[in-house]
Amino acid sequence: MSRINKVIIAEDIKSIHLGLSSILEKFHIEKRDFVQYCDDAYIMIKKAVKDNSPYDLLITDLSFAKDHREVNFLNGEDLIKAVKNENKNIKILVFSIEDRLHKIEYFFNHLEIDAYVCKGRNDQKDLEKAIKAINQGNKYFSKSLSNLYTNKCHQEIDNYDIELLRMLEQGYNQSEISKIFKRKKVSPSSTSTIEKRINNLKNYFKAKNTINLIAKSKDLGII
Structure with a gap:
């Protein structure tokens, strides 16, 4: 070592x-x-x-x-x-x-x-x-x-979600994100799955729309 x-x-x-x-x-x-x-x-x-x-x-x-x-x-x-x-x-x-x-x-x-x-x-x-x-x-x-890895609330957001939120923050739409994920071999990468994931994130953060979702993600330090 x-x-x-x-x-x-x-x-x-x-x-x-x-x-x-x-x-x-x-x-x-x-x-x-x-x-x-x-x-x-x-x-x-x-x-x-x-x-x-x-x-x-x-x-x-x-x-x-x-x-x-x-x-x-x-x-x-x-x-x-x-x-x-x-x-x-x-x-x-x-x-x-x-x-x-x-x-x-x-x-x-x-x-x-x-x-x-x-x-x-x-x-x-x-x-x-x-x-x-x-x-x-x-x-x-x-x-x-010490509660970083034990807080269940935080565990519900994984690296895939963080990367997805970062893509949205950069202005990419769902179709563009799908192409980028496929190129990077990030799974799942289908447009329908990405749309569903974004909707789940909106519900999780109680966001009215994508702009509100990005704003709340920034406030929490996720992106």
């Missing part, structure tokens, strides 16, 4: 860098880089892969304050998606104030992150537990999110 030796942290608040650094020291991780922009993290990760010295772990926040600098990656989610294309083996720990369960479930199931720690009173202990779990090849999420 490979151990974490090289870490890059994407976090725009410098004071948090210090806390993370002290935690990494406890695990004797000496190779650690800190950046305040997702773009810089992506460039460094890409270069490390090219130099045959890849990072073992990316720790990233999800939200980054906007300033004068123009960037390609606006948030941690964009960064994670791009990084996965550069280094399939890199472990990812999200460290954020985001606590919407649907959103966090999406990160684990769709983006395949390894750990999720909520910023808060006990985040230092949580971070230590997360890194220990990753070193052991396990997944980890904050104790405050």
Whole structure:
């Protein structure tokens, strides 16, 4: 089992860098880089892969304050998606104030992150537990999110539904979604099944129409 030796942290608040650094020291991780922009993290990760010295772990926040600098990656989610294309083996720990369960479930199931720690009173202990779990090849999420996989209400929405909602949010109609799903080998992909699934989602969220469905999905952090 490979151990974490090289870490890059994407976090725009410098004071948090210090806390993370002290935690990494406890695990004797000496190779650690800190950046305040997702773009810089992506460039460094890409270069490390090219130099045959890849990072073992990316720790990233999800939200980054906007300033004068123009960037390609606006948030941690964009960064994670791009990084996965550069280094399939890199472990990812999200460290954020985001606590919407649907959103966090999406990160684990769709983006395949390894750990999720909520910023808060006990985040230092949580971070230590997360890194220990990753070193052991396990997944980890904050104790405050312990009902993530046990809440039956949330279990009724699966990855297929999330992808379908994202397609609707992007403006695709049912016929177009069917073609995209068939091309991606996503099942079921028939127009009739997609229509039925959308109607079920409308009933589930008590949405009046597709626009209302998308709005409610966004409010809940599903998309």
